[in-house]
Amino acid sequence: MTNINTxxxxxKMQDIIIFDTTLRDGExxxxxTMTLEEKLQVAELxxxxxxxxxxxxxxxxxxxDFEAVSKIAERSKNAVIAGLARAISGDIDRAGEAVRxxxxxxxxxxxxxxxxxxxxxxxxxxxxxxxxxxxxxxxxRNLIDDVEWSAMDATRTSLEYLTKAVDRAIKAGATTINLPxxxxxxxxxxxxxxxxxxxxxxxxxDKVVFSxxxxxxxxxxxxxxxxxxxxxARQIECTINxxxxxxxxxxxxxxxxxxxxxxxxxxxxxxxxxxxxMRASKLVSAVSAFPVxxxxxxxxxxxxxxxxxxxxxxxxKDASTYEIMTPESVGVRETSLVMGxxxxxxxxxxxxxxxxxxxGDNAFLDAFKRFKDLADxxxxxxxxxxxxxxxQTGSSESEAISVEALTVIAGTxxxxxxxxxxxxxxxxxxxxxxGDGPVDSLFNAxxxxxxxxxxxxxYQVHAVTAGTDAQAEVSVRLEEDGKIATGRAAxxxxxxxxxxxxxxxxxxxxxxRNRQAENTIAAE
Ligand code: KIV
Ligand code: ZN
Numbered sequence: 261m262t263n264i265n266t267x268x269x270x271x272k273m274q275d276i277i278i279f280d281t282t283l284r285d286g287e288x289x290x291x292x293t294m295t296l297e298e299k300l301q302v303a304e305l306x307x308x309x310x311x312x313x314x315x316x317x318x319x320x321x322x323x324x325d326f327e328a329v330s331k332i333a334e335r336s337k338n339a340v341i342a343g344l345a346r347a348i349s350g351d352i353d354r355a356g357e358a359v360r361x362x363x364x365x366x367x368x369x370x371x372x373x374x375x376x377x378x379x380x381x382x383x384x385x386x387x388x389x390x391x392x393x394x395x396x397x398x399x400x401r402n403l404i405d406d407v408e409w410s411a412m413d414a415t416r417t418s419l420e421y422l423t424k425a426v427d428r429a430i431k432a433g434a435t436t437i438n439l440p441x442x443x444x445x446x447x448x449x450x451x452x453x454x455x456x457x458x459x460x461x462x463x464x465x466d467k468v469v470f471s472x473x474x475x476x477x478x479x480x481x482x483x484x485x486x487x488x489x490x491x492x493a494r495q496i497e498c499t500i501n502x503x504x505x506x507x508x509x510x511x512x513x514x515x516x517x518x519x520x521x522x523x524x525x526x527x528x529x530x531x532x533x534x535x536x537x538m539r540a541s542k543l544v545s546a547v548s549a550f551p552v553x554x555x556x557x558x559x560x561x562x563x564x565x566x567x568x569x570x571x572x573x574x575x576x577k578d579a580s581t582y583e584i585m586t587p588e589s590v591g592v593r594e595t596s597l598v599m600g601x602x603x604x605x606x607x608x609x610x611x612x613x614x615x616x617x618x619x620g621d622n623a624f625l626d627a628f629k630r631f632k633d634l635a636d637x638x639x640x641x642x643x644x645x646x647x648x649x650x651x652q653t654g655s656s657e658s659e660a661i662s663v664e665a666l667t668v669i670a671g672t673x674x675x676x677x678x679x680x681x682x683x684x685x686x687x688x689x690x691x692x693x694x695g696d697g698p699v700d701s702l703f704n705a706x707x708x709x710x711x712x713x714x715x716x717x718x719y720q721v722h723a724v725t726a727g728t729d730a731q732a733e734v735s736v737r738l739e740e741d742g743k744i745a746t747g748r749a750a751x752x753x754x755x756x757x758x759x760x761x762x763x764x765x766x767x768x769x770x771x772x773r774n775r776q777a778e779n780t781i782a783a784e
Contacts, residue, residue, distance in 0.1 A: 276519060276528050277469065277495035280306050280512055281315040282544055283328070284344055286503035291549070291718060291737055293744045295768060296328050298547040303332040305543060305616075307339040309536035311512075313495075315368060318344040319358035320351040326358050333362035340364040340406065347371035347396040356403035367400040370410035370438075373417040373425050386421055393428040401433035409434035410473065415446040419454065423461045430462060436469045436495060441484055444477025444507060448487035455491025471495035474510045476502060481510035486518055489526060500544040501552055501559065513537040513558040513590065521585050538591035539616045546651040549720060549735035549746045558590055593643065601635035615643060617650055637752055638729055648724045648733045648750035652764075659767045660685055661710065663759045670698035678702040680759060682709050699758055706762055714740040714769055721754060736761040738769055745769040
């Protein structure tokens with residue numbers, strides 16, 4: 261393959277544009293719902309690490325989505341903030357309103373173009389869809405200068421019709437043309453060819469940026485995105501950890517490291533600071549409660565581990581024998597022992613800064629208290645312990661309900677039971693329950709106090725570090741009437757962490773319930 265020729269594109273820099281859609285397509289994956297606070301945290305990190313465009317959400321989808329996109333837009337620094345809109349007038353107005361406060365905002369509107377979608381989903385003719393493209397892209401351009409248009413299911417659309425559709429979008433003023441592999445069906449050669457053909461056949465193709473958007477159903481999302489670059493695309497849409505619908509989207513960290521490591525092939529650069537990739541991966545994994553597989557490229561636990569004798573021997577002689585990039589280049593640090601119980605606020609603040617955290621005053625005091633508490637109980641406190649305690653959701657002071665005390669009886673003989681005392685808005689309530697094992701008993705005791713209209717949809721535990729005194733990081737996801745909330749907590753006692761994670765998720769559900777009630781009252 262020849263190196264990419266960037267001269268026919270209108271992107272002045274020879275840079276690839278990294279468009280992150282973790283907060284939109286990523287958040288759409290079942291169960292990955294994030295709170296406003298978590299979305300702001302992720303957006304801030306993406307912006308700081310040099311991601312060029314952040315798709316912050318789908319503003320028409322809910323009040324919560326609108327609020328998240330507006331707040332992210334308001335707080336944005338360098339990144340362009342995009343809001344998604346279907347090809348519907350109300351969606352486009354809402355997206356325009358949500359990104360209004362961004363230094364640079366974008367409306368991203370899409371419509372399906374494949375015969376399958378036109379027939380079964382839209383019940384529209386090809387000509388009707390062409391009219392819709394002209395109308396909706398024009399409307400978006402009247403609101404904002406930066407408009408992206410996507411041909412949903414582009415890879416199952418005939419190139420002839422796709423050319424007509426893209427032509428319409430460019431004529432109506434789209435500045436970026438995205439050709440998604442919505443169902444993860446394309447192969448790299450096909451995907452590359454699609455961009456070549458479309459760019460050759462539409463008028464003014466050199467005046468717009470072409471973009472890839474690949475799903476991973478056949479495990480080809482990253483390969484297809486990179487093939488898109490060979491076809492002349494300059495924007496890649498991707499997500500941290502490849503989070504996304506079904507098998508996910510192209511993974512941002514893999515794209516970034518592919519173009520950096522194989523610059524001899526791609527000959528383009530990215531503004532993304534690769535040293536922050538690990539941090540971003542951990543944050544997104546924590547807030548979505550989607551674990552990263554051990555052998556995941558770039559950010560998996562084993563991505564830089566060398567087990568076999570031959571490999572270890574080579575590594576000791578020269579790391580380049582088996583390592584094509586260094587762990588440091590993606591932000592993997594040597595596990596380091598931090599401070600003990602005598603460490604003060606100053607040292608803790610320095611450590612947080614080194615780990616990439618910038619906390620407000622209240623969040624800092626809360627994290628410091630948890631650190632002291634942990635250091636009292638755990639001899640060696642590692643960087644990973646600090647990350648787990650900062651990343652856990654909620655704090656006892658700010659939550660309506662918190663865990664005061666608990667006792668669990670478990671083992672091989674007799675019944676398994678738990679008793680718990682919760683602080684419910686200042687009132688101390690204790691209950692006891694039995695169950696099938698200690699966790700079940702504990703959650704039953706909690707439900708005796710808070711009720712059981714919510715369903716447990718995920719219970720996940722992982723050890724933060726090695727050793728039997730390791731903290732257990734627990735994620736609990738609850739669902740009630742279609743509303744989903746995830747709570748996280750870390751503690752050296754797995755059952756304490758479990759109870760706190762459950763209560764944190766329950767508190768978040770409560771906030772959602774109250775918000776919905778307020779909206780209903782306001783609408784009446
Ligand atoms: O996969 C897809 O086609 C999308 C569009 C909305 C861009 O996510
Ligand atoms: Zn998608």
